[in-house]
Amino acid sequence: MAYTYTLGMRRYGFPDLKTLLxxxxxxxxxxxxxxxxxxxxxxxxxxxxxxxxxxxxxxxAQALIPYESDEVTRLIVDTHDRAAFAPMSHLTVGxxxxxxxxxxxxxxxxxxxxxxITPEMAAAVCKLMRNQDLILxxxxxxxxxxxxxxxxxxxxxAVRLQPNHPTDDARGIAxxxxxxxxxxxxxxxxxxxxxxxxxxxxxxxxxxxxxxRGRFDIPTQTCVLTHVTNTLALxxxxxxxxxxxxxxxxxxxxxxxFGINLALLAEAHxxxxxxxxxxxxxxxxxxxxxxxxxxxxxxxxGVDQQTCExxxxxxxxxxxxxxxxxxxxxxxxxxxxxxxxIIRAGLExxxxxxxxxxxxxxxxxxxxxxxxxxxxxxxxxxxxGAAGVNFIMGVPGADDIMLNYxxxxxxxxxxxxxVLGLKRAPEFDAWLxxxxxxxxxxxLLPPGASAALMDMTRALT
Amino acid sequence: xxxxDAERQWLQADPWAHLAQLTPARIALGRCGVxxxxxxxxxxxxxxxxxxxxxHTPLAMDDMARACVDAGFDTLCVASRxxxxxxxxxxxxxxxxxxxxxxxxxxACPVAPGGLAFVIGDGLSALAVARHAVPFLLAARxxxxxxxxxxxxxxxxxxxxxxxxxEIGALLQARVVVVLIGERPGLSSPDSMGLYLTYTPRIGRLxxxxxxxxxxxxxxxxxxxxxxxxxxxxxxxxxxxxxGVRLKDDSDGLLAP
Numbered sequence: 001m002a003y004t005y006t007l008g009m010r011r012y013g014f015p016d017l018k019t020l021l022x023x024x025x026x027x028x029x030x031x032x033x034x035x036x037x038x039x040x041x042x043x044x045x046x047x048x049x050x051x052x053x054x055x056x057x058x059x060x061a062q063a064l065i066p067y068e069s070d071e072v073t074r075l076i077v078d079t080h081d082r083a084a085f086a087p088m089s090h091l092t093v094g095x096x097x098x099x100x101x102x103x104x105x106x107x108x109x110x111x112x113x114x115x116x117i118t119p120e121m122a123a124a125v126c127k128l129m130r131n132q133d134l135i136l137x138x139x140x141x142x143x144x145x146x147x148x149x150x151x152x153x154x155x156x157x158a159v160r161l162q163p164n165h166p167t168d169d170a171r172g173i174a175x176x177x178x179x180x181x182x183x184x185x186x187x188x189x190x191x192x193x194x195x196x197x198x199x200x201x202x203x204x205x206x207x208x209x210x211x212x213r214g215r216f217d218i219p220t221q222t223c224v225l226t227h228v229t230n231t232l233a234l235x236x237x238x239x240x241x242x243x244x245x246x247x248x249x250x251x252x253x254x255x256x257x258f259g260i261n262l263a264l265l266a267e268a269h270x271x272x273x274x275x276x277x278x279x280x281x282x283x284x285x286x287x288x289x290x291x292x293x294x295x296x297x298x299x300x301x302g303v304d305q306q307t308c309e310x311x312x313x314x315x316x317x318x319x320x321x322x323x324x325x326x327x328x329x330x331x332x333x334x335x336x337x338x339x340x341x342i343i344r345a346g347l348e349x350x351x352x353x354x355x356x357x358x359x360x361x362x363x364x365x366x367x368x369x370x371x372x373x374x375x376x377x378x379x380x381x382x383x384x385g386a387a388g389v390n391f392i393m394g395v396p397g398a399d400d401i402m403l404n405y406x407x408x409x410x411x412x413x414x415x416x417x418x419v420l421g422l423k424r425a426p427e428f429d430a431w432l433x434x435x436x437x438x439x440x441x442x443x444l445l446p447p448g449a450s451a452a453l454m455d456m457t458r459a460l461t
Numbered sequence: 462x463x464x465x466d467a468e469r470q471w472l473q474a475d476p477w478a479h480l481a482q483l484t485p486a487r488i489a490l491g492r493c494g495v496x497x498x499x500x501x502x503x504x505x506x507x508x509x510x511x512x513x514x515x516x517h518t519p520l521a522m523d524d525m526a527r528a529c530v531d532a533g534f535d536t537l538c539v540a541s542r543x544x545x546x547x548x549x550x551x552x553x554x555x556x557x558x559x560x561x562x563x564x565x566x567x568x569a570c571p572v573a574p575g576g577l578a579f580v581i582g583d584g585l586s587a588l589a590v591a592r593h594a595v596p597f598l599l600a601a602r603x604x605x606x607x608x609x610x611x612x613x614x615x616x617x618x619x620x621x622x623x624x625x626x627x628e629i630g631a632l633l634q635a636r637v638v639v640v641l642i643g644e645r646p647g648l649s650s651p652d653s654m655g656l657y658l659t660y661t662p663r664i665g666r667l668x669x670x671x672x673x674x675x676x677x678x679x680x681x682x683x684x685x686x687x688x689x690x691x692x693x694x695x696x697x698x699x700x701x702x703x704x705g706v707r708l709k710d711d712s713d714g715l716l717a718p
Contacts, residue, residue: 029551165484172484179480179488332645333550368512368646369550369585374505397487397497397505404647406509409487414495444495448476457477 146281250311339376582621
């Protein structure tokens with residue numbers, strides 16, 4: 001179905017909904033690379049004006065990627081909750097924005113309608129929103145998940161402790177884990193990106209993390225971020241698997257490029273749940289996403305990268321994850337060129353994920369060939385803190401020496417806590433106090449106050 | 462502790478500095494309040510500046526060509542379709558194709574069919590190939606000669622992506638193209654060189670049809686060992702008649718220094 005909009009004497013035409021969405025998207029390198037971006041600043045705004053008049057119901061009537069050929073579309077259509085959609089069924093995209101910003105859409109209402117919102121609706125309204133709108137609406141969304149602690153409560157922020165090492169050296173990783181714990185990080189997960197793909201090596205890393213966690217009885221979960229098939233095999237070998245990690249994307253073809261499909265994710269979800277290792281909840285999946293992944297797999301079907309990203313959240317939502325992390329600046333400048341594009345994308349992803357009911361975190365990050373620096377990351381970090389992000393990364397000194405990119409440091413998380421008054425997961429805060437790492441107010445005690453952890457640092461060397 | 466240090470109570474050192482010997486990660490940095498101390502903030506800024514410079518400093522083609530000629534290699538200079546760095550970073554597709562003039566010159570070049578072609582491309586760090594490419598060629602040449610590979614001219618390519626080697630290799634009618642290229646710089650590794658081997662190169666080869674040796678630099682994989690790994694892979698690719706996922710790199714055990 002074609003869409004048209006007349007501005008003065010000029011009539012703009014958009015051949016279909018996906019083209020309209022692409023033209024309405026704030027500028028970014030990946031859409032330019034795909035040849036689907038607006039050709040002028042005026043066309044971009046006209047597309048938004050046209051999009052504002054599109055009924056939300058149109059998104060149920062026409063699939064951007066055909067139902068017959070894409071299992072992500074089938075998942076979106078087949079699991080759509082019509083009853084939850086009812087309060088919004090008469091709205092246009094423009095109305096939807098107004099409603100989301102209004103007091104009528106409070107936290108309880110947003111949680112109720114989330115199953116009625118499709119990724120395409122979320123992506124569409126996102127394109128009409130300014131950054132402050134993305135922050136305001138996301139801050140009203142509450143998504144709480146649990147495994148060994150409780151993540152996403154109001155006024156709280158969790159941190160993934162990311163102790164990567166270029167050769168997976170056990171003592172090197174343990175050193176970074178201790179550094180992070182001593183800085184009060186790790187309540188979201190202690191998660192390693194392994195350099196190796198070997199099952200034996202990954203098994204060793206799982207044991208290492210589980211030993212440290214068990215030794216200090218830390219109320220958190222551990223993860224080695226390897227392919228889901230590796231994790232399944234290791235569950236079969238009795239490895240201590242808390243969470244199943246997988247990178248996911250918003251189209252069946254892009255997921256095939258990752259070597260996964262929905263059935264495989266369901267198998268892994270069931271296998272991890274059967275282990276019953278969670279103590280306060282059973283959210284066992286950890287997903288990572290990022291704008292541009294579908295295009296980079298040549299699997300975007302002419303759909304803009306922000307909408308493809310929102311579709312990945314439909315995949316995530318189906319498996320009730322503990323954590324969903326948009327690794328926003330990792331992919332490089334051919335998808336998100338500079339700090340401005342990265343910041344916008346981070347806020348979009350967080351908003352869309354939260355609106356769809358996901359426990360969104362963000363890897364606030366950039367590579368050295370992007371036009372970005374620490375100041376851009378400070379901006380995005382602070383904005384996401386205001387938006388109520390569930391978790392961020394904690395990388396020693398913000399420098400990931402295995403993946404060669406810059407993320408956020410343990411210090412950055414402490415900065416955000418201090419500026420915005422954010423606490424950690426309650427179980428983790430209590431543990432830090434027990435271990436004499438932090439006081440009752442959550443602030444770190446002087447370095448070295450924790451005898452038990454200091455003993456372990458000495459035992460390592 | 463000097464008397465000035467005693468006054469600087471607001472700067473808190475981490476009493477686990479002994480862990481720093483276990484990892485190159487930036488641990489035990491200390492803090493002022495909750496924030497990063499000045500010295501680490503500046504150290505990080507310097508590392509980022511060096512990585513940025515590595516991305517944006519152009520490959521000095523004349524110097525590189527002279528170094529290749531001085532080392533005894535016939536040399537040709539080409540350019541991709543990306544006219545400058547800014548475009549290069551946003552249009553990887555243009556970095557994978559030769560500009561018209563370069564393609565014409567390569568087509569006119571006399572070839573030795575079935576040869577081994579080396580391409581030196583700037584990639585994301587001209588610094589990497591400026592430092593390591595010629596020493597690598599000098600180490601690899603006798604090993605390749607011993608396997609009887611016909612020589613092709615060494616092609617220097619600016620604004621190059623890995624797949625530019627496919628078009629270059631095809632025009633030179635090479636059996637194998639080996640692309641030496643600057644990798645995406647990390648904060649602690651602005652000069653890391655990667656190597657990509659592709660059997661029967663032609664436009665449209667997939668990444669899964671290549672083999673890679675990465676992190677070639679003194680602090681990573683040393684040049685002589687990388688050259689021996691390449692020789693092993695060259696021989697294996699000729700035996701298999703392909704490169705890529707079917708060619709598993711089992712050279713580690715054989716090549717222990």
